[in-house]
Structures are given as structure tokens and as C-alpha cells.
Amino acid sequence: xRDSTLPARGHVLRSHVRLxxxxxxxxxxxxxxxxxxxxxxxxxxxxxxxxxxxGCGTGSLALAAKAVVGAGGSVHGVDASSEMIDRxxxxxxARHMAADFEIASVEALPLADRxxxxxxxxxxxHHLPRPVRRLCVQEMARVLRPGGRVVVVDFxxxxxxxxxxxxxxxxxxxxxxxxxxxxxxxxxxAIAQTGAVGIAGLHFTGATWxxxx
Numbered sequence: 001x002r003d004s005t006l007p008a009r010g011h012v013l014r015s016h017v018r019l020x021x022x023x024x025x026x027x028x029x030x031x032x033x034x035x036x037x038x039x040x041x042x043x044x045x046x047x048x049x050x051x052x053x054x055g056c057g058t059g060s061l062a063l064a065a066k067a068v069v070g071a072g073g074s075v076h077g078v079d080a081s082s083e084m085i086d087r088x089x090x091x092x093x094a095r096h097m098a099a100d101f102e103i104a105s106v107e108a109l110p111l112a113d114r115x116x117x118x119x120x121x122x123x124x125x126h127h128l129p130r131p132v133r134r135l136c137v138q139e140m141a142r143v144l145r146p147g148g149r150v151v152v153v154d155f156x157x158x159x160x161x162x163x164x165x166x167x168x169x170x171x172x173x174x175x176x177x178x179x180x181x182x183x184x185x186x187x188x189x190a191i192a193q194t195g196a197v198g199i200a201g202l203h204f205t206g207a208t209w210x211x212x213x
Contacts, residue, residue: 035199036064039122042197042204043151048072049117054106054140055079055124059088059099065120066099076111078104107135114145122153123202125175133175133183141187147212150189152180156196156203180205 039061045051045068053062056077066075077099079085088101104110106128119140125133140150155174181191189207197204 034064035197035202036061038197038199039120039151039153039204040064040068042153042193042206043118043120043149045069045118050115051075051118051120052111052116052140052143053077053120053122054109054136055121055127056088056101057081057084057123059084059091059101061120061122062088062099062101063091063095063097065118066097071098075099076116077101078106078109078111080105107132107139109139109143111143113142116143117145117148119144119148119150120153121150123155125152125154125180134186137183137187137189141189141209144209146210148209149192149206150184150209151204151206152184153197153202153204154180156201174201177203177205181207 043065045065047068047070049069050073051062051065051069053059053065053075056062056079059077062075062077066073069075077085077088078101079088080103082103085101085103088099092099092101102110106124121136121140125136128136144150156177177194181194184191184205184207187209189209192206192208194205195203
């Protein structure tokens with residue numbers, strides 16, 4: 001387990017927390033499947049699995065995952081922003097859902113080795129400097145059990161469609177798909193699938209770590 005007292009070195013969203021959820025809804029309002037449900041589908045979640053959402057924001061994906069893994073599974077979300085974690089905990093209480101949310105740096109997760117079946121990283125990598133991205137991926141590998149899965153979702157490229165308020169709210173850049181694949185491969189992951197999420201300019205990469213016991 002890494003030292004969780006290390007400061008986060010990426011961009012931390014501390015303001016406009018309530019607008020974050022509004023922005024995501026606006027981004028996906030014409031889609032048949034909401035963004036977080038689509039990501040849960042890409043991970044092929046199963047009842048009883050243990051799930052970690054790295055850079056969980058306001059907790060929407062973690063709670064969508066909890067609905068799939070059920071009472072026999074568990075969901076844990078971490079984010080460097082205390083405001084985001086407060087909002088995620090409030091959502092869980094309002095929905096009467098059991099999910100754990102914790103303030104933590106993505107490059108120093110305060111979690112035990114080999115403790116999760118699935119790890120998510122959604123719209124988070126572009127906030128991190130490149131050296132921190134590498135540390136984050138290494139940490140995701142560390143906490144996954146052998147044969148565990150990771151799904152990374154981010155912007156493929158900047159788009160004029162999302163200039164203005166979306167760029168201001170997220171200050172987003174883009175992380176090319178091949179860069180994410182290289183990061184995962186270097187950490188020992190085997191790439192399983194990659195492609196367009198089907199929402200805005202988002203792409204995903206799915207990979208597995210190690211060999212099942």
C-alpha cells in the first residue's frame with residue numbers, strides 16, 4: 001500500500017461540483033444509454049464483483065456499478081477533491097446504496113494489493129501530468145487481482161463542439177488512445193478491447209491484468 005498522504009499532482013476539481021453532474025447530463029442527453037451505464041456495460045460487470053472507481057468525481061459511475069454488482073459486491077470510489085467525495089457520499093445516502101468514498105491521490109491509493117476485480121478511470125487521465133498518469137496506472141495494476149479488468153475512458157481529441165462552457169468546466173484536454181494503451185501495456189496489462197464509447201468524443205480501452213489464479 002502506498003503512502004496516501006502524498007499530495008495529488010494533477011488538476012483537482014474543487015469548485016462547480018453540482019455543475020459537474022449537469023454537464024455530464026448535457027453531454028449525453030440525446031443518448032439512449034446514459035454515460036455511466038454504458039461504461040458499466042463496457043466493463044461487463046457481474047454480481048458479486050469488487051469495483052474501484054479511480055477519480056470517481058461525484059460518484060455516479062460507482063453507484064451505477066453498485067446497482068449491477070448488488071449486495072454481494074462492493075464499490076469503492078476515490079478522488080482527490082473533498083468536495084467531490086462529499087457529493088458522492090450524499091448521493092449514496094439519498095439512494096440508500098452502500099458504497100465507500102474516500103479522499104485519495106490516484107498515484108498513491110490507500111488500498112490493499114489485489115483487492116479489486118474491476119477498476120474504472122473515467123474522464124480523469126487528461127487532468128494528470130504524464131508522469132502521474134504512469135504512477136496512476138501502476139497503482140491500478142497493484143490493487144487488481146490476477147485476471148482483473150480495467151476500463152479507461154477519456155477524450156480522444158479536443159472538439160469545437162465542447163469549447164466554451166464544457167472546456168471551462170472541465171478544462172479538458174485529450175489523451176490519445178495509443179498513449180493509454182502504451183501506459184497499460186507498460187504496467188503489465190493485456191489490451192482486450194478499445195474503441196469509441198459512442199458518446200461525444202470519448203474513447204475507451206479495456207484491459208486485463210495478470211493471469212487468473
